[in-house]
Amino acid sequence: MATLRRRTALLVALPRRTALLAAAAALTALTASACGFGGSDAQGSAGASGKTVVRIAYQAIPNADLVVKNQGLLEKALPDVSVKWVKFDSGGDVNTAVIAGSVDLGLAGSSPVTKGLSAPLNIPYKVLWIHDLIGDNEALVAKKGIGGIKDLVGKKVATPFGSTSHYSLLAALSSAGVPADQVQVLDLQPQDALAAWTRGDIDAAYVWTPTLDELTKDGKVLLTSREVAYAGKPTADLGIVTNSFAASHPEIVTAWLKAQDQAVAQVRSAPAKAAASIGKELNVSPAVARRQLGQLVLLSAKEQAGPDYLGRPGAPGKLAEHLRDAAGFLKGQKAVDSVPPVADFQKALAVKELSRATG
Structure with missing residues (x-):
């Protein structure tokens, strides 16, 4: 990833969309080399083993996503699916990977997701999950x-x-x-x-x-x-899924949501076990992992379906309004071209998928 950042730095003089697409091409080549992507491992197709492949972007953040990864919860739920986890340094890199067609599901902060849903990027993905409400971490x-x-x-x-x-x-x-x-x-x-x-x-x-x-x-x-x-500027780490993958593989999306919810439940009922898994992923002691985990606010699937967060079909939650507020701020910083209407962010909330997983 350090190589990608250096390549991206050389593109700053180009128009933003051109630079991002060039960086995406560089990322595609890097991830294909490092992770075996491309060719038969493309999204929605069979990999070398004949299994459907799902490519998941994750970050070194001490939340329940690392429990899902470390304990193989998704792999256990989907034995006939090849699950590939790819580590990224930031949500901006995840956006670039989605544009490159290198990942299907992933974790990105609310600011990168807002940018992704706004012009000029207009990335065709939706918000599937709230990994955590960012606090002291x-x-x-x-x-x-x-x-x-x-x-x-x-x-x-x-x-x-x-x-x-x-x-x-x-x-x-x-x-x-x-x-x-x-x-x-x-x-x-x-x-x-x-x-x-x-x-x-x-x-x-x-x-x-x-x-x-x-x-x-x-x-x-x-x-x-x-x-x-x-002070009125909340942030969060969000789970995203590309529109195409959500439409083509609803059973994988449902299993992913249930695995995330299972991990959150474990954090609450067996925090020592969850912290041990997170510690292994971050290469820190369980005690340090548990302290870092405590700096975040994690929500269950039922809580996320409430009006303050993602919401439910026919009643999108307030997360859409927070994303629009973030877009206004990013517009002021010239990071996006315009501020989409709140309805656009409401459409980007995967309430149908969340409802299916909790029903």
Whole structure:
């Protein structure tokens, strides 16, 4: 993925759509080489084993998605399906992979998903699941000597552009009355931000765990995404599915939703077991994984079908309104061309699929 980021950096002078498509082509080649995609493993077709293939994008975020992966819950539910998990560094990379046709299901933050559903991207996917409501697991950390957000004027702050952290950072600057153009905001993935922090190249970073834990060892937390949410700018990690895959393989989508719901139930009833699985995926101790897990808010399928979240058929939830609010913010940052009507975001909520899995 580091190679992809370097290639993408060389494309910044091109128009945004052209640059993204070129990056998508690069990603397709990389993932095909690293993960055996392409050819007979294309979405909806039979792989080398003769099984239908589902390609799932995941991230190193301590939520129930890692329980599903580590414990093979989906593989157990779908023995006749080849499940391929592909790791990504950010939701922006997941968007690029979807455009490239490299993944069918995946996890991306609410900001990248909002961008994906807006012009110029207009990615044909829908929101299937809320992996977590982001809380203390994303935060703005600064070097010692920086006492508050207003002290960031003229400083270098790293965050992955287009991510929920980027959205929260810009919201925090706006709330504090600090013009974004008075801060040197740098586009760095979490691990790259950590390296820049260690070298002394940056003054602050807005990232998520587990990188966040490394920064707080010698840095000061100025603000968390939980506080940003309380101020009216909530963020979340969302599960997405391409429209074509949802239409072609409803049984896989249903099994995926049920596996996610099973994992959330395990987090609540057997947190030590869930934390052990998450720890293995993140290469941290179960104690650290459990603490990081506690920084998030996880919702069951029935809770997500409520009016405050995804909703149900005929009654889409408030998540659509939050996504539209995020689009307005991104439009102000010139990250999207326009703000789609709330009806467009309501149509992008996979309430039919969620209802089928909970019925």
